[in-house]
Amino acid sequence: MLNRDIIQNTGFRNTTTADAVTGFQLEVRNPNYRGIASSLVDGVSVTVGGHTWTHEETTVVLQGREFGLAELRASTGHRWPLTETMTVKVPLPGGLPAGVHVVAVDIRLRAPYFPIEFQPNVTHAERAVTLVDPVASPAFQYGVSTYSYTDDMYTLLTLEDALAEVADLGATGIEILGEANVPGYPNPSTAWIDDWHALVAKHRLTPTNFGSWIDSRMWLDRDLTAKEGAEQLARDINLAATLGFSFVRPKIGVISLDLVPHPIWDEAVARCLDLAAEKNIIIAPEIHSPTPIRHEVVDGYLEFIDRTGTKNFGLLIDTGIFMTKSAFQGWDLSGTPASEEEIPPPLRALKVPASDLVDIMKHVVFIQAKFYEVDEHLTDPHIPWREVFNVLKQQGYTGYLSSEYEGPRQPYRGIEQVRRQHAMFHQLERELS
Amino acid sequence: MLNRDIIQNTGFRNTTTADAVTGFQLEVRNPNYRGIASSLVDGVSVTVGGHTWTHEETTVVLQGREFGLAELRASTGHRWPLTETMTVKVPLPGGLPAGVHVVAVDIRLRAPYFPIEFQPNVTHAERAVTLVDPVASPAFQYGVSTYSYTDDMYTLLTLEDALAEVADLGATGIEILGEANVPGYPNPSTAWIDDWHALVAKHRLTPTNFGSWIDSRMWLDRDLTAKEGAEQLARDINLAATLGFSFVRPKIGVISLDLVPHPIWDEAVARCLDLAAEKNIIIAPEIHSPTPIRHEVVDGYLEFIDRTGTKNFGLLIDTGIFMTKSAFQGWDLSGTPASEEEIPPPLRALKVPASDLVDIMKHVVFIQAKFYEVDEHLTDPHIPWREVFNVLKQQGYTGYLSSEYEGPRQPYRGIEQVRRQHAMFHQLERELS
Numbered sequence: 106m107l108n109r110d111i112i113q114n115t116g117f118r119n120t121t122t123a124d125a126v127t128g129f130q131l132e133v134r135n136p137n138y139r140g141i142a143s144s145l146v147d148g149v150s151v152t153v154g155g156h157t158w159t160h161e162e163t164t165v166v167l168q169g170r171e172f173g174l175a176e177l178r179a180s181t182g183h184r185w186p187l188t189e190t191m192t193v194k195v196p197l198p199g200g201l202p203a204g205v206h207v208v209a210v211d212i213r214l215r216a217p218y219f220p221i222e223f224q225p226n227v228t229h230a231e232r233a234v235t236l237v238d239p240v241a242s243p244a245f246q247y248g249v250s251t252y253s254y255t256d257d258m259y260t261l262l263t264l265e266d267a268l269a270e271v272a273d274l275g276a277t278g279i280e281i282l283g284e285a286n287v288p289g290y291p292n293p294s295t296a297w298i299d300d301w302h303a304l305v306a307k308h309r310l311t312p313t314n315f316g317s318w319i320d321s322r323m324w325l326d327r328d329l330t331a332k333e334g335a336e337q338l339a340r341d342i343n344l345a346a347t348l349g350f351s352f353v354r355p356k357i358g359v360i361s362l363d364l365v366p367h368p369i370w371d372e373a374v375a376r377c378l379d380l381a382a383e384k385n386i387i388i389a390p391e392i393h394s395p396t397p398i399r400h401e402v403v404d405g406y407l408e409f410i411d412r413t414g415t416k417n418f419g420l421l422i423d424t425g426i427f428m429t430k431s432a433f434q435g436w437d438l439s440g441t442p443a444s445e446e447e448i449p450p451p452l453r454a455l456k457v458p459a460s461d462l463v464d465i466m467k468h469v470v471f472i473q474a475k476f477y478e479v480d481e482h483l484t485d486p487h488i489p490w491r492e493v494f495n496v497l498k499q500q501g502y503t504g505y506l507s508s509e510y511e512g513p514r515q516p517y518r519g520i521e522q523v524r525r526q527h528a529m530f531h532q533l534e535r536e537l538s
Numbered sequence: 539m540l541n542r543d544i545i546q547n548t549g550f551r552n553t554t555t556a557d558a559v560t561g562f563q564l565e566v567r568n569p570n571y572r573g574i575a576s577s578l579v580d581g582v583s584v585t586v587g588g589h590t591w592t593h594e595e596t597t598v599v600l601q602g603r604e605f606g607l608a609e610l611r612a613s614t615g616h617r618w619p620l621t622e623t624m625t626v627k628v629p630l631p632g633g634l635p636a637g638v639h640v641v642a643v644d645i646r647l648r649a650p651y652f653p654i655e656f657q658p659n660v661t662h663a664e665r666a667v668t669l670v671d672p673v674a675s676p677a678f679q680y681g682v683s684t685y686s687y688t689d690d691m692y693t694l695l696t697l698e699d700a701l702a703e704v705a706d707l708g709a710t711g712i713e714i715l716g717e718a719n720v721p722g723y724p725n726p727s728t729a730w731i732d733d734w735h736a737l738v739a740k741h742r743l744t745p746t747n748f749g750s751w752i753d754s755r756m757w758l759d760r761d762l763t764a765k766e767g768a769e770q771l772a773r774d775i776n777l778a779a780t781l782g783f784s785f786v787r788p789k790i791g792v793i794s795l796d797l798v799p800h801p802i803w804d805e806a807v808a809r810c811l812d813l814a815a816e817k818n819i820i821i822a823p824e825i826h827s828p829t830p831i832r833h834e835v836v837d838g839y840l841e842f843i844d845r846t847g848t849k850n851f852g853l854l855i856d857t858g859i860f861m862t863k864s865a866f867q868g869w870d871l872s873g874t875p876a877s878e879e880e881i882p883p884p885l886r887a888l889k890v891p892a893s894d895l896v897d898i899m900k901h902v903v904f905i906q907a908k909f910y911e912v913d914e915h916l917t918d919p920h921i922p923w924r925e926v927f928n929v930l931k932q933q934g935y936t937g938y939l940s941s942e943y944e945g946p947r948q949p950y951r952g953i954e955q956v957r958r959q960h961a962m963f964h965q966l967e968r969e970l971s
Contacts, residue, residue, distance in 0.1 A: 106693055107693050109949060138718065139751070140723060179757065217756070218789045218790065220795045255571040259620050290619065324577050324611065
């Protein structure tokens with residue numbers, strides 16, 4: 106589906122030739138209630154950073170063809186359907202800097218059924234959108250979890266929309282949640298499996314981590330047995346492998362306030378190690394706030410690796426553990442900051458030093474780049490990314506950072522926040538290289 | 539796509555057996571970020587009009603199967619995917635009265651990966667939604683134009699979503715805009731044409747009116763010739779007939795502030811009369827504010843009918859002409875009422891008496907039930923529907939009233955406003971029968 110805002114997030118980028126950055130472009134949806142012939146599109150003016158490019162200076166692309174204003178006015182046989190965005194191209198040698206820009210457009214459309222005195226109809230739209238400019242050879246790989254788009258998935262975004270957006274912002278990895286994004290889970294149709302492979306190929310994405318659950322408290326009267334837990338995990342290992350994923354994160358039911366996993370976890374995972382080896386899957390439970398790195402839960406996982414000698418089990422770090430400032434300010438961002446007691450434990454500043462990673466780094470296989478906010482200056486007020494990046498680089502980590510936006514869920518906010526996070530990551534890459 | 543609100547508009551209705559109204563039901567989307575096993579759904583409580591039905595008193599339907607609370611808790615093999623709504627059924631002999639209700643739900647879900655002390659997670663949602671209760675043998679036929687859902691189409695709603703909603707509120711007619719809702723217009727694929735027929739059959743809808751344009755000012759340097767105008771109209775008559783429509787409304791370019799159509803209209807329409815007869819299409823230009831019924835434009839159309847003796851041309855009434863109060867209050871409803879001079883002419887109270895219909899009634903073939911607001915008491919502050927209905931009944935009109943919501947375009951507002959309008963129409967039907 107298109108973004109309901111006229112100015113779309115997806116597609117805002119600099120334009121280049123072989124040897125130069127020539128300008129920038131953005132996508133707008135048709136503000137009319139019908140599609141129209143291209144000759145009735147009378148150009149678009151664009152304002153960014155106090156400079157305006159008039160409707161005579163920009164060009165537009167409709168259905169694959171680029172038009173200047175005179176060409177638009179004289180055009181025949183071309184259209185701007187409601188279901189397609191129009192690309193607006195702005196000449197600007199060097200392009201725009203990466204980051205958040207307030208972009209304004211005036212879209213001029215002519216409607217013969219209105220008196221000529223009122224023509225063209227001009228639709229003004231204005232919006233802060235983020236231009237991401239990925240570095241050519243980053244130290245880490247970047248991905249996005251569909252979790253970032255919670256509440257927008259299946260209401261505003263199809264799975265394909267989400268994948269297109271992830272690819273558009275320059276990420277290469279796609280992380281999904283099994284029982285969220287696989288229709289007919291746990292038994293998707295073969296047609297859907299084929300569609301999935303076609304979709305990731307089209308958007309040049311690599312399936313990374315497959316979110317899985319071992320629902321130890323499925324029923325009120327008894328817990329899952331280890332055998333049942335293993336069956337849930339094996340089911341997802343098979344499905345993840347079929348879909349081309351490399352990691353499976355089992356979210357294991359807990360038995361305490363500090364998230365000690367149900368004791369079945371050990372046997373449930375052990376029963377799946379041969380299958381994981383066969384399917385080239387690494388099982389990776391997450392280290393998630395309020396559990397720090399130096400904790401019996403992590404010790405238990407490390408002991409498991411030692412004991413079994415497995416190569417198919419590793420640690421997944423959720424970067425929420427590094428928070429130096431609590432994140433909860435009321436989910437709608439309008440509330441006053443809550444007192445520390447009101448803040449749910451996983452959102453409190455756990456303040457794990459990034460240097461705590463060093464001891465466990467050889468077992469860290471995946472990082473969920475959990476975050477709650479990146480502001481318009483590309484600053485994250487909660488998580489000390491520079492420290493985290495420094496340790497990861499120093500330790501030679503070359504795996505994925507997979508965005509997990511978990512802040513307020515206003516429509517489209519997750520999309521914009523993930524774009525900001527990636528713009529910030531690439532800025533850090535440039536600074537630290 | 540699902541409504542982003544937890545409580546959906548579509549599906550709110552009374553439940554019946556063969557001889558009684560037994561309660562009501564509504565649809566909710568899954569407030570979690572993943573789908574879950576049905577045993578982790580711990581029921582839903584519902585509050586309407588000060589009365590609460592607890593999670594032990596309601597039942598839910600997941601994937602076609604109805605569950606009480608104990609059955610839910612013990613269930614295996616059933617799920618609540620993110621992509622599907624859950625039906626919540628509430629026992630209430632006699633059901634709810636038609637109209638707007640503030641409905642609140644508390645959806646209880648269990649998450650084994652959260653400490654048991656915090657379980658179940660309860661999601662509270664509250665929303666004013668409209669229950670429509672169509673009369674069994676209405677005097678008129680009711681339809682909806684996709685125009686009502688402008689800005690929501692292709693951003694929040696697929697065409698199928700729109701058709702499902704139209705069917706859900708009890709309407710039988712679907713009106714579309716050609717160059718808006720036909721992918722690949724003017725040449726949709728045969729696959730899409732097949733899909734369209736399957737879609738209207740599935741939702742038991744009758745295609746009514748096909749919105750068309752004669753874009754007289756396609757280019758700045760010259761107007762369309764009558765022959766070119768006829769080609770645009772013929773193209774749409776053919777397409778409308780292929781899709782099963784009975785009416786084609788050409789929106790003709792105008793040459794004056796009071797919307798006098800371009801003089802090519804006469805020859806352009808005349809050239810299409812044989813085709814329209816062959817295809818069983820009635821061409822019906824709209825009488826639209828600020829043009830009243832007693833006006834040279836209407837006289838011209840009547841003269842055309844007299845002169846040609848055609849049965850394939852009639853009048854379409856847009857009910858905006860009957861407004862007794864101007865509609866413009868700032869499109870976001872937050873502005874102070876504009877002065878009359880600021881109000882665009884079509885939104886000013888034209889105050890055409892409904893009795894003016896009498897003289898032209900034998901040529902009125904279709905009515906677009908244009909409106910800007912129906913309030914929570916099912917009152918339209920702008921249009922005197924009782925008078926309009928009285929004249930239409932007295933004149934023996936049995937055709938369609940096809941909703942054209944044209945008020946503020948906040949997300950999902952059009953859906954809710956059309957539901958209110960239909961609830962109001964059925965209330966009027968009962969009062970006047």
